[in-house]
Amino acid sequence: MTKLLAARYRAATDRPYLASALYALSVVASTDVPTMGVDRHWRCYVSPAFVDATPVGELAAVWVHEVAHLLRDHHGRAERLPAADQRDPHRVNVAQDCEINDDLIADGLPLPAGRMEPRLFGLPTGQLFEAYLPGVPQGPPPHNCGSGAHGQPMPWELAGSDGPSCLGPVEAEALRRHTAEAMRAHRRSRGTLPAGWERWAEQVLEPTVDWRQALAGAVREAAAWAAGAIDYTYRRPSRRSAALRGVVLPSLRRPLPRVAVVIDTSGSMGDEELASALAEVTGVLREVGIRGNRVTVLACDADVQSVSRVTAAEQITLGGGGGTDMRVGIAAALAARDRPNIVVVLTDGYTPWPDESPSCRLVAALIGSDAPQPPGWVETVRVVS
Structure with a gap:
């Protein structure tokens, strides 16, 4: 747990605009989760064996990856996909990882080996997962990010949404807006922000109506x-x-x-x-x-x-x-x-x-x-x- 929390501290220190979202995640240790994953209630499930085998720098990158699923409302967007795509959560997860990882790689984060990124499928960078999905082949991904990503509950997730360790939809939306405002402030003061996060923040603060x-x-x-x-x-x-x-x-x-x-x-x-x-x-x-x-x-x-x-x-x-x-x-x-x-x-x-x-x-x-x-x-x- 000390190593895991040290990795979160590094992630929040290096990218302070993500600090509130990172510290909103509650940790649940599980030997059933392959690496790390999240549910829609902002609980982060962590494999102790994965933490032991992964350097702190890479763990910090995984923290950012998992919180990105929740900030970008991947589970909510997955529920709006056609029924045939919803029945293939593994493929949806790969497309979502491509949306996140191309931004994280451009930001210099050291993701662990086996990461999913658009170039593996001959796809361009900078797209949303809905655009990547048609180009992603079928087959299970190397890991599973949980229902907080693809929307389908996993066996290793806790049931229910009550309790102090859970965030409801209203709190989650408020946290997204707070994070977007922190990103805008960071952009104005330091002048640097990954392009993917900048687009996301602008969409949250000035949404485009469909x-x-x-x-x-x-x-x-x-x-x-x-x-x-x-x-x-x-x-x-x-x-x-x-x-x-x-x-x-x-x-x-x-x-x-x-x-x-x-x-x-x-x-x-x-x-x-x-x-x-x-x-x-x-x-x-x-x-x-x-x-x-x-x-x-x-x-x-x-x-x-x-x-x-x-x-x-x-x-x-x-x-x-x-x-x-x-x-x-x-x-x-x-x-x-x-x-x-x-x-x-x-x-x-x-x-x-x-x-x-x-x-x-x-x-x-x-x-x-x-x-x-x-x-x-x-x-x-x-x-x-």
């Missing part, structure tokens, strides 16, 4: 709002009518919203970004049960070019028009016999907008990072490739 999640959330929330317009109907009499002889009571119904998707088909629009945005919209609509004749797609530049039932991204055909005026498409959608409850506009933003909010939910998916901001009453999601 436009797919934001767009899906906006469409889903608008659909829930429109579906909340509960009304009465006599098409299906209330079951309470049986208690009142000669009286027919209406039942409550929750209508399924109608949706209009206005697509900017002017020449400035990019096919790939537009297809991605439409795929997200149609996917969410199918998920909430809105499809078929309840979705109208209007292709519009300075005029409405077509009105159709496009239901998939591959069905898009863009025509380069002269001007751009999404007001025309919005007005045409609202003037239809089946008036929509939700209008989604896919545009690069270089268009005039209506002078006031229409009597429906309006969501704008702005294609491109430099798209102008629409009026404040427009629900806006920026689609950036």
